Amino acid sequence: MIPLDRILVSGALLLSLQIAQATEGRTVFTQGGQNPAAMACIGCHGADGMGMAAAGFPRLAGLPAGYLSKQLADFRSGSRKNPIMEPLAKALSDSEIQSVSAALAAMPTPKTPVVRRQQMASSPDEKLALYGDWSRGIPGCVQCHGPGGLGVGEHFPPLVHQPASYLVAQLNAWRDGTRSNDTNQLMVGVAKALNDEEVKAVADYFANRIGQEGTQ
Incomplete structure (x- = not known):
């Protein structure tokens, strides 16, 4: 003892x-x-x-x-x-x-409500962020980054409360090969499957979730 x-x-x-x-x-x-x-x-x-x-x-x-x-x-x-x-x-x-x-x-962040995917998928941009486009091998962002993009563990960081310009820059970096430090090269493949309009749309979706209302 x-x-x-x-x-x-x-x-x-x-x-x-x-x-x-x-x-x-x-x-x-x-x-x-x-x-x-x-x-x-x-x-x-x-x-x-x-x-x-x-x-x-x-x-x-x-x-x-x-x-x-x-x-x-x-x-x-x-x-x-x-x-x-x-x-x-x-x-x-x-x-x-x-x-x-x-x-x-450990620093506090604004509370963002977790929303059901079916409640939010009311536009093509939301559908891409939440469901992806499996016909082109694109998973929904929330399938790795968690409900509403709140993040999951150490490998899939939160997307909400990130500036759209930052998210666009990172997606474009994965697209052009200037960033490739993601786990198992998951983001490289996803980003390269997106076009310019889709990159902006997904980034805007998560950036604009700040302060949105929703239910669990």
């Missing part, structure tokens, strides 16, 4: 590590990393982490920590390209990447 004092010490150490990680994560988000090249996230992604739609900077708040840390690691290695994020990610330490990812994942 483990002595009580050992359990208490272990618990205190764990709590201390968690507090230190949370503090480091908030510092990276608001002030930047120890390396001056690691700029603060808040400058582009907003004080609430919800991004800046006008500039095409994405929402980071509430995204899974595992997804965020993978994207930062991919920017660092160059497997995901972005002239702003690549040098920033390279300037972050492993600890800072883990800490800021956890801090961002």
Whole structure:
């Protein structure tokens, strides 16, 4: 049987590590990393982490920590390209990447109601987002990204509350081959099957879900 004092010490150490990680994560988000090249996230992604739609900077708040840390690691290695994020990610330490990812994942996001697919599929754009077009091998976005695009696990991030311009840019990056860091190349195949109008329509659908009413 483990002595009580050992359990208490272990618990205190764990709590201390968690507090230190949370503090480091908030510092990276608001002030930047120890390396001056690691700029603060808040400058582009907003004080609430919800991004800046006008500039095409994405929402980071509430995204899974595992997804965020993978994207930062991919920017660092160059497997995901972005002239702003690549040098920033390279300037972050492993600890800072883990800490800021956890801090961002814990940030609150506006509540978006989950809606039934049949209740929302009232236009061609909605049908593509919700059901896809299997005649062309296109699954509905929500089949991987969850009901209403709220996200599923670490590999399928939320699509709602993302700027349409950001979603368009990512779909086009998968289409032209400048982004290919998705799991099993799923997004590469889907994006290449979409035309320009469909890319815009799907992006607009999820971006415009902000504040929509709905029922479970």
